[in-house]
Each structure stands twice: as C-alpha cells, then as structure tokens.
Amino acid sequence: MSTDRCKIGVVAPASRMSPDVAASVLELAERLYPRRTPEIVFHPQCFASHGHFAGDDDARAEAFLEVANDASYDAVWFARGGYGSCRVVESVMPRMTQASREKTYLGYSDAGMLLAALYRAGFTSVAHGPVAQEIRRDGGDKAIARALAWIIDRAPEALEPTVDGSKKTAAFNITVLSHLLGTPLEPDLDGHVLMLEEVGEAMYRIDRSLFHITSSANIRRVSGIMLGRCSNITPNEPDFGMNEEEIAQYWCRRAGIPWLGRADIGHDAKNKVVPFGR
Amino acid sequence: MSTDRCKIGVVAPASRMSPDVAASVLELAERLYPRRTPEIVFHPQCFASHGHFAGDDDARAEAFLEVANDASYDAVWFARGGYGSCRVVESVMPRMTQASREKTYLGYSDAGMLLAALYRAGFTSVAHGPVAQEIRRDGGDKAIARALAWIIDRAPEALEPTVDGSKKTAAFNITVLSHLLGTPLEPDLDGHVLMLEEVGEAMYRIDRSLFHITSSANIRRVSGIMLGRCSNITPNEPDFGMNEEEIAQYWCRRAGIPWLGRADIGHDAKNKVVPFGR
Numbered sequence: 001m002s003t004d005r006c007k008i009g010v011v012a013p014a015s016r017m018s019p020d021v022a023a024s025v026l027e028l029a030e031r032l033y034p035r036r037t038p039e040i041v042f043h044p045q046c047f048a049s050h051g052h053f054a055g056d057d058d059a060r061a062e063a064f065l066e067v068a069n070d071a072s073y074d075a076v077w078f079a080r081g082g083y084g085s086c087r088v089v090e091s092v093m094p095r096m097t098q099a100s101r102e103k104t105y106l107g108y109s110d111a112g113m114l115l116a117a118l119y120r121a122g123f124t125s126v127a128h129g130p131v132a133q134e135i136r137r138d139g140g141d142k143a144i145a146r147a148l149a150w151i152i153d154r155a156p157e158a159l160e161p162t163v164d165g166s167k168k169t170a171a172f173n174i175t176v177l178s179h180l181l182g183t184p185l186e187p188d189l190d191g192h193v194l195m196l197e198e199v200g201e202a203m204y205r206i207d208r209s210l211f212h213i214t215s216s217a218n219i220r221r222v223s224g225i226m227l228g229r230c231s232n233i234t235p236n237e238p239d240f241g242m243n244e245e246e247i248a249q250y251w252c253r254r255a256g257i258p259w260l261g262r263a264d265i266g267h268d269a270k271n272k273v274v275p276f277g278r
Numbered sequence: 279m280s281t282d283r284c285k286i287g288v289v290a291p292a293s294r295m296s297p298d299v300a301a302s303v304l305e306l307a308e309r310l311y312p313r314r315t316p317e318i319v320f321h322p323q324c325f326a327s328h329g330h331f332a333g334d335d336d337a338r339a340e341a342f343l344e345v346a347n348d349a350s351y352d353a354v355w356f357a358r359g360g361y362g363s364c365r366v367v368e369s370v371m372p373r374m375t376q377a378s379r380e381k382t383y384l385g386y387s388d389a390g391m392l393l394a395a396l397y398r399a400g401f402t403s404v405a406h407g408p409v410a411q412e413i414r415r416d417g418g419d420k421a422i423a424r425a426l427a428w429i430i431d432r433a434p435e436a437l438e439p440t441v442d443g444s445k446k447t448a449a450f451n452i453t454v455l456s457h458l459l460g461t462p463l464e465p466d467l468d469g470h471v472l473m474l475e476e477v478g479e480a481m482y483r484i485d486r487s488l489f490h491i492t493s494s495a496n497i498r499r500v501s502g503i504m505l506g507r508c509s510n511i512t513p514n515e516p517d518f519g520m521n522e523e524e525i526a527q528y529w530c531r532r533a534g535i536p537w538l539g540r541a542d543i544g545h546d547a548k549n550k551v552v553p554f555g556r
Contacts, residue, residue, distance in 0.1 A: 051519020052482055083482040086489045090532070179486050182460035183493035204330055204361040208457050211364045215461035241329020254368070 006038040006152045008075045009067030010132050012046040014110040015082020016054035017133055019047055024135045028144055038152055042132075043067060046079045053084045061088040064114075068092070068100040075151045078107025078114075080133030081173075085113035089185055093117055104151055107131050109199075109267065112176040113185060119170070119276040120187035128171035128195075128265065129158070129273035139269035150273045160195065160264050160272040167223065171195040171265055171274035174230075178209040181216050187276075190221040193260060195274055196248070197228030199267035203240035206230060207247050214255035224258035229266025284316040284430045286353045287345030288410050290324040292388040293360020294332035295411055297325055302413045306422055316430055320410075321345060324357045331362045339366040342392075346370075346378040353429045356385025356392075358411030359451075363391035367463055371395055382429055385409050387477075387545065390454040391463060397448070397554040398465035406449035406473075406543065407436070407551035417547035428551045438473065438542050438550040445501065449473040449543055449552035452508075456487040459494050465554070468499040471538060473552055474526070475506030477545035481518035484508060485525050492533035502536035507544025 010022070022042040030037050045063035048055035055063070067076050092114075104125040105118055111131070119126045129150060134143035149155035163169055170192045177196065180186050196213070198206055213219050230244040242250065245262070252259040264272045288300070300320040308315050323341035326333035333341070345354050370392075382403040383396055389409070396404045407428060412421035427433035441447055448470045455474065458464055474491070476484055491497050508522040520528065523540070530537040542550045 049516075052485075052514065052516060053519075083486060086486060178457065179490040181490075182495075183490060185493075207330075208361060208364060212457040212459075212461060215463075217460075236330065238327075238330060241331075 005036055006074045007072055008038055008040045008077050008151060009070070009073045010040060010042045010046055010077045010079050011063045011067050012054035012079035013060045013064050013088050013114060014054065014084035015052065015080060016049050017046050017079040021133055021135055022046065025132050025144060028135065028141055029148060032145055032148060033152070038148060042079070054079070057087045057091070060084065061091045064088060064092050065095055068103070069097045071099040071102070073103055075104040075106065077147065077151065078111040078131045080131045081107070081109025081111060083110050085110050086179070086185070089113055089117045093121060106147055106151060106273070108171070108271065109173050110176060112172045113180055115276060116172070116180050116187050117185040120185065124277065126276040127273050128276070130271050134269060134271070137269045143269040143271060146273065158273045160274045162193070162226070162263070163274060165278060168192040168278050169195065169274050170276050171197070171228070171263070174198040174206060174209045174213065175201060178212045181212065181219070186218065189218060191223050193224055193226060194219070194222040195226045195228055195263035195265055197263070197266045198230040198244070200232045200234060201230075202234045203236040203242070203244070203247070206233070206244055207240070207242075210247055210251040214251040214257055220255055220257060222257060224260035225252055226260045226263035228263040229268060231267050283314055284352045285350055286316055286318045286355050286429060287348070287351045288318060288320045288324055288355045288357050289341045289345050290332035290357035291338045291342050291366050291392060292332065292362035293330065293358060294327050295324050295357040299411055299413055300324065303410050303422060306413065306419055307426060310423055310426060311430070316426060320357070332357070335365045335369070338362065339369045342366060342370050343373055346381070347375045349377040349380070351381055353382040353384065355425065355429065356389040356409045358409045359385070359387025359389060361388050363388050364457070364463070367391055367395045371399060384425055384429060384551070386449070386549065387451050388454060390450045391458055393554060394450070394458050394465050395463040398463065402555065404554040405551050406554070408549050412547060412549070415547045421547045421549060424551065436551045438552045440471070440504070440541070441552060443556060446470040446556045447473065447552050448554050449475070449506070449541070452476040452484060452487045452491065453479060456490045459490065459496070464496060467496060469501050471502055471504060472497070472500040473504045473506055473541035473543055475541070475544045476508040476522070478510045478512060479508075480512045481514040481520070481522070481525070484511070484522055485518070485520075488525055488529040492529040492535055498533055498535060500535060502538035503530050504538045504541035506541040507546060509545050
C-alpha cells in the first residue's frame with residue numbers, strides 16, 4: 001500500500017461520533033500524507049443516533065458489513081468505543097465475505113468485542129489501537145498519525161514496543177474482555193502475550209474483573225499478562241489498599257500466569273498498536 | 279429447629295460491617311423470638327478492616343471456615359455484600375468438612391460468589407436472601423425478620439412468591455453472575471429459573487452484563503429468566519432508550535431463553551429468599 005492511495009472506511013458499531021471529528025481527521029490525514037492522502041470514508045452511520053447507540057442494531061450491523069464486505073476498502077477503522085459492539089457481532093459474523101478477510105481492522109475498547117470475534121474467526125489483520133475519535137484528546141494528532149501509519153504502511157514505530165513478531169499478542173480493555181469470556185466471541189489466546197488496559201473503573205472493579213479473567217481456563221493458557229495504563233480510576237470507598245499493578249500481579253500469581261510487566265497501551269493519545277496474533 | 283435455639287454464625291467474606299449493626303440485629307432477634315431467641319454469633323472478623331475488605335484474604339477465609347466447619351452452628355449468615363468473596367472462594371472450598379454441608383447459607387450480592395461455589399459443590403441448603411447489614415435500610419427490620427424466619431423455621435412466607443418447590447431456582451446479582459461465568463465457581467444452572475437483580479449500575483452496563491450472561495451456553499440451558507429490581511441505576515449518557523425490563527426481554531429473546539417476568543428480589547428491604555435448587 002506504500003504508493004497507492006489507501007481506502008479506509010470508518011464505522012461506529014457502538015456510540016456515535018460527531019461530524020467535526022470526521023472533518024478534523026480528514027484535515028490531519030491531508031497534512032500527514034500530502035501526496036498520497038488516504039481516502040477516509042466516514043460511513044453516515046457514524047453520525048446516526050438511536051438511544052445510546054450510533055443507529056439501531058440493524059443500522060450499525062449493515063454499515064459495518066457494507067464496508068467490511070466491499071473489496072475497494074483496505075481497512076475498517078472504528079470511529080470510537082463507547083458501548084454497543086456486542087449487540088451487532090452475532091448478526092455480522094455469518095455474513096462476512098472473502099473481501100472482509102482481506103482488510104485491516106483497527107480499534108479498541110468496546111470494539112474489542114468485534115476484534116475478538118474476527119480474530120476467533122481467523123481474520124489475520126486485526127489490531128488493537130487508536131480510533132478516529134482520539135483526535136479529540138490532548139495530543140490526539142499523534143494517535144491518529146499512529147493509526148494511519150499502521151493502516152497505510154504497517155509502520156513498526158506504531159507498535160507497542162515489545163511487539164516484535166516473535167510472540168503472538170492480543171490486547172483488550174479489561175471490562176470488555178471480562179464480558180466476552182464464555183461467549184461465542186471468545187478467541188483462543190493460548191500462548192499469547194495478553195495486554196490489558198482500563199479506564200473509568202474503581203479499583204475494586206479492576207480487581208473483580210481480573211479475578212474473572214485470570215480464573216478462566218482459556219486465559220490461564222496465555223504466555224503472560226502485561227498491564228497497560230488504567231486511567232481515570234474512580235474513587236474506591238474505602239481506599240482499596242493496592243494499586244492496579246499490585247492487583248494484576250496478585251491475580252497473575254494466584255493463577256500461575258507469568259507477569260510480564262507494563263504495556264504501552266491505554267485510553268490515551270499514547271495508545272500503541274497491538275496486532276492480534278503474530 | 280422449631281423448638282431448639284438456632285445458632286447462627288455471621289461472617290463477612292467481603293466488606294466490613296460496623297459493631298452497631300450487630301447490636302441492632304441481636305436486639306431485634308430478641309424481640310422477634312423472645313422465648314427461643316436464636317444465638318447469633320458475629321465473628322470478630324466482621325469488624326476487621328484491611329483496605330477494601332473486612333480483614334485480609336486469609337482472615338476472611340479462616341473466619342468463614344471456622345463457622346462453616348463447626349457442627350454447633352446451624353447456619354452461616356453473610357454480614358453484607360460489598361466486594362471480596364471471590365478472593366476467598368478458592369482457598370475455602372477444598373477445606374470444607376462434612377459439618378459445613380449440614381448447615382444453611384444465606385446472603386446475596388457479592389456473597390453470590392460463595393453461594394455459587396457452594397451450590398456447585400453440592401451443598402443443599404444455599405439461599406439468596408437478606409444479609410445482616412439490611413437492618414440499616416428503611417424497613418430493614420422486615421428483611422432481618424425474613425432472613426431469620428427462613429434460617430430458623432424455613433417459613434414459606436420468606437420465599438420469593440413464585441418459589442413453590444416444583445422448579446429448581448437460583449438467584450444472582452447480575453454483575454456478580456457475569457463475573458463468575460467461565461470460572462471454577464460457575465454452577466450448572468440447567469433447568470433452573472434464574473432470578474437476577476442489580477444495584478448501582480448504568481443501563482448500558484446492565485445491557486452489557488445481560489449480553490454476557492445470556493450468551494453463555496450454560497445460562498442458555500436455564501428454564502427461564504426473571505428480573506428482580508434494578509435500583510439506584512446511575513445516569514446513562516445519552517439516555518439508553520430502553521429500561522431494564524426491555525433490556526432483559528431483548529436478550530432473552532435473542533438467546534432463546536424464556537422470559538418469565540419479574541421476581542421479588544433486589545437490593546432492598548423487600549428482598550425475598552430464593553433457595554438454590556429445589
């Protein structure tokens with residue numbers, strides 16, 4: 001893809017995004033790639049609204065399939081997280097065609113529900129990384145640049161620094177992974193380095209989710225766990241008495257899962273790309 | 279137990295309780311049962327403190343085992359919910375003796391982690407119902423009276439009204455059940471009427487947890503789901519667009535699980551008793 005114009009479709013299987021986010025991303029992409037500006041198509045569904053969601057379940061599923069099954073697109077880029085991907089997975093997965101298998105998928109947080117299902121279904125270019133909405137963050141330009149560098153050029157500097165292709169990897173938001181364990185979305189993570197991050201949860205909830213995750217027989221087969229950033233932790237009453245790293249080490253120790261230290265991922269502009277698989 | 283004095287041990291495998299709760303419960307028990315006042319022993323561990331918990335993991339596990347394995351006790355009554363039971367289950371389960379199998383266990387919310395493991399291990403008198411801390415609620419006297427009526431006399435009026443012994447039942451807090459799916463705590467709920475309740479969660483979280491629960495192959499074998507009360511629902515931004523009953527019906531429909539209506543359980547003084555099993 002290094003000389004051709006890359007075509008990227010943005011869809012929002014969870015919460016809606018505002019049109020000015022799309023405008024800012026397009027402007028930045030032109031600045032970053034003046035000669036080979038990627039064609040970034042924001043599906044109108046991104047801006048739809050239905051209660052909590054960017055359109056109802058059918059609208060979100062159809063938009064995802066339209067882009068995923070269209071061979072003219074090189075990548076499906078998730079508009080943002082929020083909540084709602086789990087509602088569309090079941091209806092989209094059986095309708096994905098060969099064209100959908102030949103493109104890149106990039107997102108994280110709530111989109112982890114779809115990334116999990118795609119990876120489980122054998123899709124080979126699925127990655128945990130910045131979403132379009134990231135442009136709203138302080139320093140968000142860098143997150144967008146990183147996402148595009150990965151999608152367009154597979155730039156190694158976009159990757160989480162410990163990812164070198166020698167080990168299988170996977171990355172998830174802690175709460176999202178907890179909520180897909182035992183469902184038909186759960187991928188086989190045997191032998192993977194599993195990177196986890198969290199945002200906006202109290203410490204006791206992080207502890208409870210890590211109990212859940214590390215008690216799963218599937219997860220106990222990972223080659224190790226790395227903890228990304230846990231940001232905007234909400235107050236714990238009383239003080240929990242352990243921080244997120246102590247909690248992760250505690251549950252790794254109890255589960256016999258190797259603790260591999262910190263990962264450079266999180267709900268922030270520094271969130272690096274982690275491909276699923278090798 | 280109708281003529282003998284019943285001996286009840288109170289332990290706190292999760293959060294701590296204050297000594298005045300214990301005093302109020304003892305006073306109420308004397309008023310309710312002037313001639314055969316139950317002997318209610320609050321294990322000192324109930325009032326211990328270690329970060330978030332009523333004592334560290336070992337202290338909570340030991341207190342639970344002391345009472346559970348002591349043949350002089352007729353029942354283990356959980357002091358309260360909060361958070362922490364999942365941390366002690368693994369260490370207590372292999373150390374439970376025959377005496378522990380011959381008593382009643384009553385609690386709910388976070389204690390659901392232990393109830394699940396006990397029921398899975400074949401304990402025959404495990405029930406979801408009021409905890410001692412309930413006395414703090416408006417009308418909490420009635421909840422305590424109901425708990426004691428169940429423990430002491432198996433009073434049928436303490437039961438959730440649809441429980442008549444003809445069908446197997448089980449009850450859980452939604453978030454707690456979600457966090458034990460796929461772990462060694464998960465009981466076989468094949469053919470059970472499953473009653474669910476929630477407190478203090480946003481609507482999108484209730485939706486996500488019900489996705490998780492109803493997507494589990496084990497849960498899909500229940501004979502139906504009943505929804506208890508979902509109280510203190512935190513704000514959803516934007517408005518979710520469905521209430522908790524619509525959400526539960528939605529996921530039951532998608533999962534092919536019979537929707538059986540509302541259950542008389544919840545995080546409140548009206549919380550009725552639901553035995554695990556028949």
